[in-house]
Amino acid sequence: MARERLRPHLIPTAYEDESGGASEEDDRYSEIDTGEESDHFSDSEISISGTNADFDGRTVKVLVLEFAFNDLDLEAERRDVIQTFHRLGYVTELFKIRTLESPTVRSYMMGKLRSFLIPTVSRDQLKEIVREFLSPENPQRDLTKLPRTLLRSNFDRGHVKRHLDIYLKRAVERRLKTKLQKFLNPSSPDNGLFIVYYHGHGGMEEIHRSAVPLQTFLIFSHNQVSEERDNAIWEGILEDLDTREVQRVMSDSFHDKLRNLKDWRRMRPIQVGWKQVCGPILEAQKDVLVILDCCNAGMAATTMRRELDLNRRSQYRKELIGACSWRLATRNLMSKAMTSSLENTRSEGRRSISTLTLVSEMDQWLAIRMAEGNGQDPHQPLHSVIQTPRHDNNRSNMIILPIS
Incomplete structure (x- = not known):
């Protein structure tokens, strides 16, 4: 049976910064060339959860999250993911998590600093002190330009630095x-499916709510450069130089290594606690699928x-697909497994795929990669149901991803 083509809307993918407004990408973070038309589908015939029997008037929207500065070379992976979502007819938006570039961050820091x-x-x-604190040339956030005579009597530089780190x-x-x-805006049609996709670093941190410390999930921009990593980067640079091949030394990859070495040394990692940002997902009156291609995704x-309000009635479903469980590191294959499985579903002419089936097919794809060897030892992806509708007594239904 031939697939029905969804109606395209030729609207460019939105790229936004932290302030929530559309922004021009700088030279380093230029817009993605997907290799085809950036078709958006804002009123497609889409199915969501439970059953794929009714595709009438439903949309799928995807928010792709990544840190603007990272050490993972995510461009090719991001392009592949966005291309796949476009081909499926999903409205796709990229949001890059930034800090120092935002004027509102500087204003916020000035207000907090004044209290000390x-x-x-x-x-x-105030501007000068904050400028020094946020400067990329000051990775340790030292406050050498803060005269002690400006401090209130009960504060010192270390105290101010700790608090400004927290505020940042x-x-x-x-x-x-x-x-x-904003992405999960209540004014949007409530019969759509919303996907939050993140790729990058994932970690765990300890919180203290009781006598027993609890672990919670966080995402972060990049690893602080260690001596071992610094040496590894230099070995790659020296290897290129030893070849004495002009084209190789003049290549973009060689210049990227030099640029990254400089940036990784001066840029302090940015951390975001998942506990602090997952509220809109849990409270959304929408079906939401969270996809995390990172280490420790199961956490x-x-x-x-843990953050879910069990007394809050909801008729919507929240699910999560992760690259691995907690205390495990990814092997950078989860997103490729996902896009390959979705493209295979599309090529076979299937109209939809459940999240459970998708993870099963990703598992098979990864098992083949593991059998092939080549130093690849991927972990199994996980599927977790966070919240089910109150009327779903048997909890057997899953989110259904439509295929255009």
């Missing part, structure tokens, strides 16, 4: 949370269940 200083401090002095993290979390709220499911 004597009342006579001028706005220009909260500013980033708040902007990501605001973006999620995100545990974190979300």
